[in-house]
Amino acid sequence: MRTIFLLTAAVAASIGGCSAVPSREPARPAGDAGRDAAVAALMRDYIGRxxxxxxxVLHEGRxxxxxxxxLANLEAATAATPQTHYRLASVSKQFTSAAVLLLAxxxxxxxxxxIKRWLPSLPAACDAMTIRQLLSHTSGLIDYEEVMPHGRYDDGERQMxxxxxxxVLEGQNRAYFAAGRGYHYSNSGYAxxxxxxxxxxGRRYAEFLRERIFLPLGMHDAVAYERGVSEVAHRAYGYSFEQGRWRRTDQSPxxxxLGDGGVYASIDDLPRWDAALYDDRLLSAASRRLAFAPHTPTDQAEVEYGYGWRITGETLWHSGESIGFRNVFVRWPQRxxxxxxxxxxxxxxxxRLALKIAELYLPDAPIH
Known part of the structure; x- marks a missing residue:
């Protein structure tokens, strides 16, 4: 569930800067038909069976x-639509962050x-780690993927x-660095x-998200998916291209x-989420400022990290990868x-595809 991103153009490192867009972009077409054709050209590898x-693409809430x-399901030939629900992977972290801020x-x-006030079974190496540091990946916590028990989750049925x-972390009395003294992207922290x-x-995590975030915002089908407990509406299944063909690879160990990547949502859910990030309908202005503030540099010179959000120039964004899924959500709040x-x-x-699409819709306000 690690987030993977690739930034190849230099950008400003402050909130007031401008975000990167790859060079050598095609000329921006005029009119809706021209934009639709340009997007279809960018999406050509996703079209067909x-x-x-x-x-x-949202602008001014529209x-x-x-x-x-x-296709969302190759075997059933089910088309991908705006209602299709994808596993968001690390894009889910913004919902975990919002849940913590609501409780604060x-x-x-x-x-x-x-963190040991709430999880006292953690070892002494975690004594100085705080919730704030988990949110910003500055705790030094060990990656659970690196220390998973060998063999226990290899049968394809059992999952962590x-x-x-x-x-797993109870047995890891060590850290990558002293709490607050570095940055290390941490799925462990969000779990x-x-x-x-x-x-x-006092609520299960999935229930808390549903009751305090998804239902109040009208994201009725969004879900932190638990096999045997909940279902995913209009579900997309993940695939990997292997040995010349697409193979279903929907689930990994x-x-x-859930906390680091277990939310499923659709592009019809995201406008409701996006709207809530501009006003007080979910989080207070103070909480939103905390989420969107650059709390730490990362291992990429152009990128800082807030609480569940990456910050590159004027953009707030997060990408997410899980076996069979690749996602990104990029926001230009000032625009x-x-x-x-x-x-x-x-x-x-x-x-980079999302950045190219964004350029098509702001022809008079270049974003690079």
Missing amino acids: VPGASVL PLLRRGYG EDGKLRLDDP RDADVLR LLALIVEQAS TSAV RLSVAVLSNRNEPEPY
Whole structure:
């Protein structure tokens, strides 16, 4: 579930800068028909009897493009549509962050709480780690993917869950660096945040997201998916291109971990989420400022990290990869523009594709 991103153009590192767009872009077409044709050309590899994608362009809260390409299910020949629900992978982290911030607003937890206040079984190496550091990947916590038990999850049936991440980390009395003294992208941290949400709220993590975020915003089919507990409406299944053909690779041993990547949503859900990030309908202005503030540099010179959001120039974004899925959600809040590309395939990563699509819809305001 690691997030993979590739940035190849230099950009400003401050919120007021401009975000990168690859060079040598085609001329921007005029009119809706021209833009539609240009997007279709960009999406040509997703069209036909292949794993597909759903693409959203929002401007001033209005969908300028909401369209599916290719197939959500190859075996059933089910087309990808705006209603198709994809596993968001690490794009899910923004929902985990929002859940923590809601509980902080409720007075149920404090961002500077030591994580062992809520998860006391963690080893001594975690004594100084705080919730705030988990949110910004500055805790130094060990990656659970690196220390998973060999053989236990290799049969394709058993999967790790957030509680299993805790159990694995209980045996890791070490850290990558002293808490707060570095940056290391951490799926472990967001799995533990989901458990802290459960402890502080008294609700299962998936229930908390549904009751406090998804239903209030009208994201009725969005779900933190739990096999045997919930279902995914209009579900896309993930595929990987192997030995010259597409093979279904929908689930991995870590796909059941919710806090770092377990949310399924559609491009018809994302406008409701996007709208809530501009006003107080979900989070207070103070909480939104915390989520969108650059708390730490990352291992990419152009990118800083907030709480569940990457920050590159004026953009707030996150990409997500899981076996068989590649997604990105990019926002230009100052321009009231957002672009999402959700796909059910292992490649390519869609970050630069989203930037190319964005340029088509702001012909008088270049974003590079």
